[in-house]
Amino acid sequence: MQLITLSILFIFLTIGMYAIMSFIYVRYYNALLVPILTTTTAIIIVLVLFNVPYETYMVGGKWIDALLGPAVVSLSIPLYKQRKLLKQYLYPILGGVLVGSMVGMISGVLFAKLIGFSKEIVLTILPKSITTPIAMEITSGLGGIPTLATVFVIIAGLTGVLFGQPLFKLFKIDTALGRGIGLGVASHAIGTSKAIEYGEQEASMSSVAMTLSALIGSFLGPLISWLFY
Amino acid sequence: MKIAKQLLQALLLYGIFLVGGWLQNTLHIPLSGSIIGLLLLWIALSLKIIHLKWVESGAYLFLSLLPLFFIPATVGVMNFGPFFMGKGIVLIPITIISTFMTLWIASFVSQSIAKHTVKRKEESECN
Secondary structure (H helix, E strand, O other): OHHHHHHHHHHHHHHHHHHHHHHHHHHOOOHHHOHHHHHHHHHHHHHHHOOOOHHHHHHHHHHHHOOHHHHHHHOHHHHHHOHHHHHHOHHHHHHHHHHHHHHHHHHHHHHHHHHOOOHHHHHHHOOOOOOHHHHHHHHHHHOOOHHHHHHHHHHHHHHHHHHHHHHHHHOOOOOHHHHHHHHHHHHHHHHHHHHHHHOHHHHHHHHHHHHHHHHHHHHHHHHHHHHHO | OHHHHHHHHHHHHHHHHHHHHHHHHHHOOOOOHHHHHHHHHHHHHHOOOOOHHHHHHHHHHHHHOHHHHHHHHHHHHHHHHHHHHOHHHHHHHHHHHHHHHHHHHHHHHHHHHHHHHHHHHHHHHHO
16 A cells, blocks of 8 residues: 555656646746756655655556667657658758767767776667667666766767757857757757757757667777677 | 547657667667667668657657757756866766767868859759
């Protein structure tokens, strides 16, 4: 009985907090207010204040977490609907995603290894530019720490949101294709939410790039891990 | 009525996810169950085994709430507070610099290939 009460409590806490934070984000549109960041922060503050361990929160949280799988399956729909655009820009998309994913994984692994972090940590930073559920899967497959991987994924997402605009200006990235692919490959879903601000073409390119890089990353991750260890 | 339809479609998507997970376990595929499900659905849509309208509104229900489903996992960050107090803090600038490089290279490469192919097409049209 107590378990059911706890489950319902934490499910409502998560959904309620998300609803409030989404409202705030829409109201005061600001890159720093992305609901995934603000909701997570708010829930952590509540849990720490009431001295609730993460494992207890997950009694309810796991029910929301269970929907992540079918949500990823659902990404198949925009990918299928955009197949014409995909076909038209097949080589630019594939080239950008492949080279970008390699640069992202190799540079992260290389820097972390040079500074002397353990293999477990180095392999945890590897999939940082890939959307959370798949980054966690890749990390756990390689022997990293999936929950820690989400921290790097969020930092990678926010980097794209905060530095995208100045970077595009600096390096003369002036096409919808370039901006969309860059944000999708480097900053996954959080980057895609930024791409929507630029326009529909950027948004579709970014979601295609995010999905493709998750797909390519699932193969590339083990390969790069094997190259370094 | 619309909600009933969406929930039914969501159930179908959940089924595809389960099939993906089952395939991953049985065939030991090095991809996550959800990604296998994504590919299965894409193939089924392309071969018209599944029609877009059977899953579309259910899929948009899931996608519209996508960030929400991340949250139980991201709250797990709370267990790593001490990690980022120590040496782990260095990993934050590493992540930012590496992501910056990724963003630059990915956008530069895709844009360059696109401009190159367009130029080539124009040249061959002139000839």
